[in-house]
Amino acid sequence: MADSDPASFLTQANAILRKNLTYQKRNVWSNVRLIMIPFYLCLVLVGIQALFDSQVSNSLDNQCGCKCIHKTRDETCQMVCGVEYSTRDQAVFCAIPNPQPWPPLILIPLPRNRVVDANLTNVSCKQRNNCPVTILFTGNNQSLGATLSRNLFRRSFPMNYSDLLFSLADNVLATTYKGSPTNYLDAGIVSDRFIYNIQSRCTPNSKVSFSLGQSPLNFTKEMRCGQGLNLWINSSREINDDIFKGYLKGNSEGMINEIVAAYDLLDTNRTNFNVNIWYNATYQDDSGNMPPKLLRVPRLVSLMSNAYLQYLKSPRTRMLLEFVKEMPKPETKLRLDIASLIGAVFFTWVILLLFPVILTSLVYEKQQRLRIIMKMHGLGDGPYWMITYTYFLAISTSYVICLMIFGSAIGLNFFRLNDYSIHFVFYFLYINLQISLAFLASSAFSNVETASVVAYIYVFGSGLLGWLLFQFLIEELSFPRRWIFVMELYPGFSLFRGLYEFAQYAFQGSLTRRQGMKWKDISDSSMDKVFYIIIVEWFFSLIAAYYIDKMSSSGKDLLFFLKNPFNKYLLPQRPSLQKQVSAVSVEMEKLDVTQESEKVQKLMRAQRTSHAIVCNTMKKVYPGRDGNPPKMAVRGLSLAVPSGECFGMLGPNGAGKTSFINMMTGLVKPTSGSAFVQGLDICTDMDRVYTSMGVCPQHDLLWETLSGREHLFFYGRLKNLKDSKLDQAVEESLKSVNLLHGGVADKPAGKYSGGMKRRLSVAISLIGSPKVVYMDEPSTGLDPASRMNLWTVIKRAKTNTAIILTTHSMEEAEFLCDRLGIFVDGRLQCIGNPKELKGRYGGSYVLTMTTASEHEKDVEVLVQDVSPNAKKIYNIAGTQKFEIPKEEVRISEVFQAVEKAKSTLKVFAWGLADTTLEDVFIKVARSGQAFNVFS
Ligand SMILES: *[C@@H]1O[C@H](CO)[C@@H](O)[C@H](O)[C@H]1NC(C)=O
Numbered sequence: 007m008a009d010s011d012p013a014s015f016l017t018q019a020n021a022i023l024r025k026n027l028t029y030q031k032r033n034v035w036s037n038v039r040l041i042m043i044p045f046y047l048c049l050v051l052v053g054i055q056a057l058f059d060s061q062v063s064n065s066l067d068n069q070c071g072c073k074c075i076h077k078t079r080d081e082t083c084q085m086v087c088g089v090e091y092s093t094r095d096q097a098v099f100c101a102i103p104n105p106q107p108w109p110p111l112i113l114i115p116l117p118r119n120r121v122v123d124a125n126l127t128n129v130s131c132k133q134r135n136n137c138p139v140t141i142l143f144t145g146n147n148q149s150l151g152a153t154l155s156r157n158l159f160r161r162s163f164p165m166n167y168s169d170l171l172f173s174l175a176d177n178v179l180a181t182t183y184k185g186s187p188t189n190y191l192d193a194g195i196v197s198d199r200f201i202y203n204i205q206s207r208c209t210p211n212s213k214v215s216f217s218l219g220q221s222p223l224n225f226t227k228e229m230r231c232g233q234g235l236n237l238w239i240n241s242s243r244e245i246n247d248d249i250f251k252g253y254l255k256g257n258s259e260g261m262i263n264e265i266v267a268a269y270d271l272l273d274t275n276r277t278n279f280n281v282n283i284w285y286n287a288t289y290q291d292d293s294g295n296m297p298p299k300l301l302r303v304p305r306l307v308s309l310m311s312n313a314y315l316q317y318l319k320s321p322r323t324r325m326l327l328e329f330v331k332e333m334p335k336p337e338t339k340l341r342l343d344i345a346s347l348i349g350a351v352f353f354t355w356v357i358l359l360l361f362p363v364i365l366t367s368l369v370y371e372k373q374q375r376l377r378i379i380m381k382m383h384g385l386g387d388g389p390y391w392m393i394t395y396t397y398f399l400a401i402s403t404s405y406v407i408c409l410m411i412f413g414s415a416i417g418l419n420f421f422r423l424n425d426y427s428i429h430f431v432f433y434f435l436y437i438n439l440q441i442s443l444a445f446l447a448s449s450a451f452s453n454v455e456t457a458s459v460v461a462y463i464y465v466f467g468s469g470l471l472g473w474l475l476f477q478f479l480i481e482e483l484s485f486p487r488r489w490i491f492v493m494e495l496y497p498g499f500s501l502f503r504g505l506y507e508f509a510q511y512a513f514q515g516s517l518t519r520r521q522g523m524k525w526k527d528i529s530d531s532s533m534d535k536v537f538y539i540i541i542v543e544w545f546f547s548l549i550a551a552y553y554i555d556k557m558s559s560s561g562k563d564l565l566f567f568l569k570n571p572f573n574k575y576l577l578p579q580r581p582s583l584q585k586q587v588s589a590v591s592v593e594m595e596k597l598d599v600t601q602e603s604e605k606v607q608k609l610m611r612a613q614r615t616s617h618a619i620v621c622n623t624m625k626k627v628y629p630g631r632d633g634n635p636p637k638m639a640v641r642g643l644s645l646a647v648p649s650g651e652c653f654g655m656l657g658p659n660g661a662g663k664t665s666f667i668n669m670m671t672g673l674v675k676p677t678s679g680s681a682f683v684q685g686l687d688i689c690t691d692m693d694r695v696y697t698s699m700g701v702c703p704q705h706d707l708l709w710e711t712l713s714g715r716e717h718l719f720f721y722g723r724l725k726n727l728k729d730s731k732l733d734q735a736v737e738e739s740l741k742s743v744n745l746l747h748g749g750v751a752d753k754p755a756g757k758y759s760g761g762m763k764r765r766l767s768v769a770i771s772l773i774g775s776p777k778v779v780y781m782d783e784p785s786t787g788l789d790p791a792s793r794m795n796l797w798t799v800i801k802r803a804k805t806n807t808a809i810i811l812t813t814h815s816m817e818e819a820e821f822l823c824d825r826l827g828i829f830v831d832g833r834l835q836c837i838g839n840p841k842e843l844k845g846r847y848g849g850s851y852v853l854t855m856t857t858a859s860e861h862e863k864d865v866e867v868l869v870q871d872v873s874p875n876a877k878k879i880y881n882i883a884g885t886q887k888f889e890i891p892k893e894e895v896r897i898s899e900v901f902q903a904v905e906k907a908k909s910t911l912k913v914f915a916w917g918l919a920d921t922t923l924e925d926v927f928i929k930v931a932r933s934g935q936a937f938n939v940f941s
């Protein structure tokens with residue numbers, strides 16, 4: 007019925023895809039809930055923003071001041087707003103139709119940073135805090151330079167208050183305050199620092215004060231004299247050197263040497279004015295924003311052109327730069343974009359939140375052994391990876407798309423201002439990395455709870471560290487950028503960095519009403535590095551995850567190169583132990599077991615074999631833990647099972663049956679020995695073995711939400727059944743295990759009773775007529791009717807299949823199995839078909855007789871008469887059991903003896919029974935264990 011070829015990659019992929027689709031369809035609400043998470047989180051952001059707006063932005067302090075004007079007729083209030091009704095704090099938010107003109111200032115260094123002589127080394131004035139303000143000169147004509155520099159500063163302090171701006175502009179006004187982004191208020195004048203008037207000679211303690219602006223934006227300022235110093239330097243190269251030495255690093259004394267500006271007069275002469283100006287453009291205002299850098303420069307230009315004009319014409323000539331003035335502005339409001347401010351950490355959490363979801367789902371499949379059971383039915387790693395990866399990618403992609411849509415719909419600048427395609431590419435790359443990392447991490451966990459705890463720690467830890475530590479380091483410009491790069495190698499930080507850049511651009515954009523990040527910005531914002539890191543890490547983690555998965559699922563030890571030498575020194579006694587064990591097993595082996603192993607030896611030498619399963623002296627030793635000695639679970643097992651045979655494995659709990667099944671199904675590797683299934687070595691060819699194997703595990707491994715029919719369709723497809731064959735096989739399978747009536751087949755397996763699950767598991771193991779089937783206690787928990795039914799199914803299935811089943815039910819073993827092996831303490835004690843075994847081990851009848859206890863002796867005498875070799879095996883309160891060798895008695899003699907006894911003593915009950923398989927089992931198990939107690 008089944009195709010003998012194993013299912014192709016695409017067939018397998020198709021099977022698991024359809025299964026997952028059905029599974030996810032049932033799960034649709036939890037998926038929708040997951041995808042809706044960004045929506046709720048975005049709502050939280052909007053809430054915070056609304057709260058901020060109502061409490062801070064809309065508070066009276068943060069808007070233009072207004073006043074109520076009463077109209078005479080109706081008592082209604084008319085609000086008039088404007089600078090004149092505002093406090094100074096409110097005024098900046100008002101409409102400013104005619105901004106205040108400010109006198110142009112130049113920027114000078116703080117007194118302690120100033121340079122003082124041509125060698126830039128004198129430090130004494132720095133201690134006294136009265137260093138002059140230095141301007142450097144160079145050019146081709148030193149005498150011209152001297153003339154011009156004399157014209158630069160006024161000698162006296164002419165103030166004409168009736169034309170204040172003109173007279174201020176005629177002086178050289180300077181500030182140490184660095185500036186602000188707008189010039190509605192000149193920070194140099196508004197701030198509480200001094201204004202300096204730079205003069206070539208200062209009269210001590212000369213101070214002048216003046217006021218500027220209209221109420222409430224009026225400022226009274228005290229102006230001090232600042233000593234100007236012009237220094238001639240021989241060449242522009244030397245100026246470059248000096249500035250370079252002064253810049254940031256300081257000179258040999260560790261002092262910073264800053265100059266105001268430097269002029270290179272080049273070839274200036276009477277007919278030709280040509281000048282280069284050095285000025286310091288690296289300054290920032292105190293809030294870290296870059297102000298318009300040129301704001302302080304125009305005065306430096308006008309300074310020199312005036313000096314030249316005076317040299318050309320006369321000392322009285324003036325061509326003044328009288329004031330600078332901002333553009334008019336409308337009324338504004340304080341608008342802080344909270345989403346952009348906290349966006350980096352917030353969205354880091356939102357996106358990282360997918361990690362625990364993916365990880366726990368992967369670990370769940372591992373913990374519930376669903377992954378391995380699929381594998382045992384022939385699902386290759388490739389299709390599993392492809393489909394699972396694609397599913398997570400689809401879910402994550404929908405998640406981030408929803409995030410972007412909700413975020414934009416709600417109006418977050420974080421999304422609206424930056425280019426959507428950068429957003430998408432960034433998230434898409436990152437979720438790919440995240441999925442591969444989850445795959446990689448899943449190999450380290452076997453428990454869902456541990457995995458989810460660790461994953462959530464990762465999520466919140468990364469967000470918080472990013473916010474509190476990494477962001478601080480990014481903003482600290484003196485922190486080396488290459489260490490930032492190294493930190494970004496940590497995936498949580500690379501995500502954080504990307505989102506941080508989005509947030510920065512969005513915040514700037516919302517302040518300046520411009521667009522945020524565009525593709526052309528991505529190398530400025532170091533987004534490109536983040537992209538490269540993510541792509542490279544994605545690639546490597548995917549490869550590593552695949553490699554580790556392959557290694558661990560094929561039972562190989564990843565760190566074998568570390569462990570081998572270690573073992574050698576730790577367990578020097580190991581070879582001797584093994585020798586001892588093999589000596590014992592030789593002594594112990596029974597004839598039938600020896601015959602079986604000879605048969606296996608012969609089969610091993612033969613080229614081809616009709617035997618589906620051949621195990622050759624398989625051993626499994628679990629290494630000792632915590633000081634316990636190594637545990638020998640299987641001590642050398644040889645077994646050959648031909649196709650069409652059902653081999654039953656009996657044995658007490660803990661005898662090693664499950665270890666044996668685990669080895670045969672590829673869950674664990676044998677310590678030594680080998681096994682061949684259909685001629686394929688289970689140590690090397692397990693993947694191909696799986697394609698013709700069925701397993702019914704001891705505990706049902708089913709998906710709660712999938713129906714019985716869907717399970718069978720899935721496993722049927724894995725066994726390469728197609729179209730009508732598949733339908734037919736599923737239908738037959740359902741019928742044979744009695745799951746068809748009452749619509750049971752279409753109910754979710756989670757609602758099944760224990761017996762129904764069991765039947766479904768058996769049906770799964772048999773679908774597609776696998777060549778080899780392992781059943782671990784298939785009929786536990788079934789009612790007698792279903793059990794009978796199931797047995798018929800198994801019996802029918804075994805015609806061209808080799809079945810190995812373990813059971814505790816002797817009835818089942820007798821009914822189903824062609825041969826039985828009793829497995830005690832890791833070793834087969836006997837092997838043969840049920841009748842043979844009974845004959846061999848049970849060559850006796852069991853006579854039970856119950857009398858009053860004072861007659862026990864009489865009964866014993868009577869039995870001795872019938873059979874001198876009878877053995878008493880049981881005696882309690884007058885009930886005695888005797889074993890009577892078959893060859894010594896005939897049943898009729900026993901009857902006669904009992905009749906005779908009845909006449910002399912009172913027999914309450916008696917019975918004569920042939921040995922059952924159960925007796926054999928108990929006997930063999932007991933002898934096997936007894937031996938091992940002494941060995
Ligand atoms: C240098 O400038 C002075 C005027 O200050 C002028 O008299 C002189 O000729 C100039 N020298 C040269 C070499 O151009």
Ligand SMILES: *[C@@H]1O[C@H](CO)[C@@H](O)[C@H](O)[C@H]1NC(C)=O
Nearest residue numbers: 165166167168169170172173
């Ligand atoms: C001050 O400026 C006014 C207006 O330009 C002018 O009329 C007056 O003469 C000036 N006073 C002095 C002392 O220069």
Ligand SMILES: *[C@@H]1O[C@H](CO)[C@@H](O)[C@H](O)[C@H]1NC(C)=O
Nearest residue numbers: 124125148238239240241244
């Ligand atoms: C500058 O050049 C003049 C003459 O060309 C020379 O006397 C003087 O030492 C030089 N100064 C420096 C600092 O090199």
Ligand SMILES: *[C@@H]1O[C@H](CO)[C@@H](O)[C@H](O)[C@H]1NC(C)=O
Nearest residue numbers: 252253254264265286288289
């Ligand atoms: C330029 O300005 C920066 C920032 O204010 C300052 O640290 C630096 O020392 C200045 N450089 C010079 C040569 O003045």
